[in-house]
Amino acid sequence: DAKTTQPPSMDCAEGRAANLPCNHSTISGNEYVYWYRQIHSQGPQYIIHGLKNNETNEMASLIITEDRKSSTLILPHATLRDTAVYYCIVHLNRDDKIIFGKGTRLHILP
Amino acid sequence: EPEVTQTPSHQVTQMGQEVILRCVPISNHLYFYWYRQILGQKVEFLVSFYNNEISEKSEIFDDQFSVERPDGSNFTLKIRSTKLEDSAMYFCASKFVPGQSSYEQYFGPGTRLTVT
Numbered sequence: 001d002a003k004t005t006q007p008p009s010m011d012c013a014e015g016r017a018a019n020l021p022c023n024h025s026t027i028s029g030n031e032y033v034y035w036y037r038q039i040h041s042q043g044p045q046y047i048i049h050g051l052k053n054n055e056t057n058e059m060a061s062l063i064i065t066e067d068r069k070s071s072t073l074i075l076p077h078a079t080l081r082d083t084a085v086y087y088c089i090v091h092l093n094r095d096d097k098i099i100f101g102k103g104t105r106l107h108i109l110p
Numbered sequence: 111e112p113e114v115t116q117t118p119s120h121q122v123t124q125m126g127q128e129v130i131l132r133c134v135p136i137s138n139h140l141y142f143y144w145y146r147q148i149l150g151q152k153v154e155f156l157v158s159f160y161n162n163e164i165s166e167k168s169e170i171f172d173d174q175f176s177v178e179r180p181d182g183s184n185f186t187l188k189i190r191s192t193k194l195e196d197s198a199m200y201f202c203a204s205k206f207v208p209g210q211s212s213y214e215q216y217f218g219p220g221t222r223l224t225v226t
Contacts, residue, residue: 042220043203043217044153044217046214046215093212096158096166097166097168098145102152
């Protein structure tokens with residue numbers, strides 16, 4: 001089973017920042033936090049990952065709490081194309097498979 | 111930007127027939143995967159493949175399933191005798207790893223398999 005807890009759905013207004021929370025209270029010291037998303041009927045898409053420090057790339061920012069028990073994915077200026085299911089996944093880098101949970105269904109509202 | 115491709119996009123087959131789903135991973139990637147997603151359900155891991163052999167498989171991946179990398183570019187999933195419950199979206203994925211600082215997987219667009 002997935003080691004993370006995410007809200008089943010969230011709404012965000014277009015143009016605003018979307019903040020998606022994830023709890024991973026049992027994360028171990030060498031496990032990374034990865035975020036993927038799945039736009040309707042498409043293959044999952046990698047967004048960002050991190051270990052301890054906050055990370056930012058062209059798609060999003062990842063904020064990991066100091067105790068590493070939770071994190072937040074931030075889409076700074078959400079657009080309608082960001083409507084998708086967002087998956088927070090915890091695993092060791094050497095782990096082969098991804099175990100997907102149910103994720104958060106993000107609706108961007110016009 | 112390189113991407114994983116899959117063919118066909120949609121496959122309809124009769125129960126009991128064999129199907130082969132094809133994938134072309136990103137060219138310098140070394141690890142290959144198949145996942146499936148039954149309509150309305152979670153994405154589920156099927157099998158991982160490295161160095162021309164299966165490295166891990168799930169309980170779903172029984173004797174009816176097999177994988178092959180026949181020519182160094184294609185990566186195929188074969189279902190020998192399809193069942194109604196094999197109807198799902200099948201995703202291929204790949205990743206690189208050696209000397210790489212991150213281990214993200216890149217997914218193809220999927221093949222929708224419908225078993226009638």
